[in-house]
Amino acid sequence: MTEVNQIKQTDVNKILQLLQSINETQYRDPTEISPKQPEYNPNEVPSLVKNYTTQTREKMFGKDTREAMARAAEITAIIADGAKVSADVATEITQSLLDGAFDTAGIEQNFEQRLNDAIANLQPEWTQFKEDTNEQLTHVEEKLEELTSDYDVTVTVGSGGDYESINEAIEFLSRKRFRYKLNGLKAEIKLLTGFNMTEQVLVRGIDLGFITITAEDEEVTIIRSFLIESFSVTDNTVYPAFGAADNGVLPIIDVKFVMSYSGDALNRHGVFVADGARSVIRPEAGVINSGGVGLYAFNGAHIVAFGSVFDGANSACLLAFRGSYINFRNGSGKNSNGNGVYLGSSSVVEAMHADFSGARGHAAWVYAGGRLNIRHGNLSGAGERAIHAHFNSQVSAASSNLSGARGRGASATQASTIDLDSAIIEDCGSQGIYADGASTVNADGVTVKRCGNNAGVYAATGATVNVSNGLITDNILHGIYANRGGRINADDADCSGNGQARDIRIDRGSIISAYNALGSVGAQLENEVTSAGIIFR
Known part of the structure; x- marks a missing residue:
């Protein structure tokens, strides 16, 4: 260090002598400093040096300028001296490494010690981090345990209940996770006495x-004027009390709701599911007096409504379209202001033993490849037709009641098929059975009485009707009538006692098989081909 101090002092003395000589020198060079721009990067000048060089340029008085220059020189000397010492040390270390004399064990020991010291310093932070993480995990597990249920949960809605609205109760239960248990667990929302539904x-x-x-009450009122939130699905916008879409699933409905008459009725459906959604309605539950459709399945929707009740809908009690399915067996869709059940576009409705009586429109309208099973059903009292199957549709209505329709009892058009085995069709304003356009009606053992228009049973334009073993009597004009290439099989049927002399009639190349059948043919020839066709007997 003595040599270092000597070097420092020598350099400082030289710089001071230089500054003194500059101060005593007369300035003779009028040109600008050269080069104009520094050959070094000003940003790399140490901050201490830069401080005094800046003051050298800017101070007004000479003594301040000189002092700044001196300090800059001193600092520069110190920096240079430090660099020299560092360089000497580096040179010494490098030479030791080349000679193999450097103490690498010392470096390793020093590094290991420094590493241990760093780990020791980090240990408290790591311990705290681990404790915090464990605490958070414990908190999460406790929350999950709170939301997990291995027992039945019931919440109440209404005055004095757990929640004021159904939606609030659903939001609570939707956060819960139910464990598997044999025969299942129950999550129930109970509507308390006096509750009115003012939400969707x-x-x-x-x-x-x-x-x-x-619900505690036998019936719960839906206030229709509160159905104001639109519900948009593919090609459709509605305002249902209960709606599901996009593969959603509604809560199971085990309440008989009655919709009020307040507010707009258009598209105010009871239950509407669409676009792959699903719903289950329990027996004796449903929505009565819907402003639109009572139960509506659309675009591949699936509904199980066994024994449910959707009476009195303004548009249709049931509607299924675009490949949808409804199980409405034993259900009630009476007294619709429109159609009882309306389905099409390859949709299917299973409605065995269902009641669609009293519809102002068709009791059952099946369209465009739709399929309806309503065996043992009640389709009586329709304002138009009891059954209208159109455009390659299928209806199974064996042993059903189609009486009292203001129009036709059963109408099959454009290659449709209806099964009316043992059905009852009485007192209809038009034909009891009507088929055209290559449609087919099987009505073995059917009863057709007191029906209007031109016949109790009518087949035309390539259609085929089977009424073997049937009772076709007391109709206003003919009993059975095949026209324009129609075909009727009436073997062993009783076609007597109708309004005109001809109980059995053919026209325009038609065919009737009436072996062992009762009923007059008037002047028409039997078993002979004429321009009217032929009656086999």
Whole structure:
């Protein structure tokens, strides 16, 4: 260090002598400093040096300028001296490494010690981090445990209940996770006495089928004027009390709701599911007096409504379109202001033993490849036709009641098929059975009485009707009538006692098989081909 101090002092003395000589020198060079721009990067000048060089340029008085220059020189000397010492040390270390004399064990020991010191310093932070993480995990597990249920959960809605609205109760239960248990667990929303529904339950893409809505009252009123939230699906916008779309699943409905007459009725459906959505309605539950459709399945929707009630709908009690399915066996869709059940576009309705009586429109209208099973059903009292199957549709209505329609009892058009085996068709304003356009009606053992228009049973334009073993009597004009290439099989049927002399009639190349049948043919020839066709007997 003595040599270093000597070097420092020598350099400082030289710089001071230089500054003194500059101060005593007369300035003779009028040109600008050269080069104009520094050959070094000003940003790399140490901050201490830069401070005094800046003051050298800017101070007004000479003594301040000189002092700044001196300090800059001193600092520069110190920096240079430090660099020299560092360089000497580096040179010494490098030479030791080349000679193999450098103490690498010392470096390793020093590094290991420094590493241990760093780990020791980090240990408290790591310990705290681990404790915080464990605490958070414990908190999460506790929350999950709170939301997980291995027992039945019932919440109440209404005055004095757990929640004021159905939606609030659903939101609570939807956060719960139910464990598997043999025969299942129950999540129930119970509507308390006096509760009126002034909201809509609209579900998209989530499954709420583990929830069941029940009620203390026998009926719960839906205030229709509150159905103001639009529910848009593919090609359709509606305002249902209960709606599901996009593979969503509604809570199970185990309440008989009655919709009020307040507010707009258009598209105010009771239950509407669309675009792959699903719904379950329990027996004796449903929505009565819907402003639009009572139960509506659209675009591949699926509904199970066994024994449910959707009477008195303004548009249709049931509607299924575009490949949808409804199980309405034993259900009630009476007294619709429109159609009882309306389905089409390859949709299917299973409605065995269902009641669609009293519809102002058709009791059952099946269209465009739709299929309806309503065996043992009640389709009586329709304002138009009891059954209208159109455009390659299929209806199974064996042993059903189609009486009292103001129009036809059963109408099959454009290659449709109806099964009316043992059905009852009485007192209809037009034909009891009508088929045209290559349609087919099987009505073995059917009863057709007191029906109007031109015949109790009518087949035309390539259609085929089977009424073997049937009772076709007391109709206003003919009993059975085949026209324009129509065909009727009336073997062993009783076609007597109708309004005109001809109980059995053919025209325009038609065929009737009436072996062992009762009923007059008038002047028409039997078993002979004429321009009218032929009656086999």
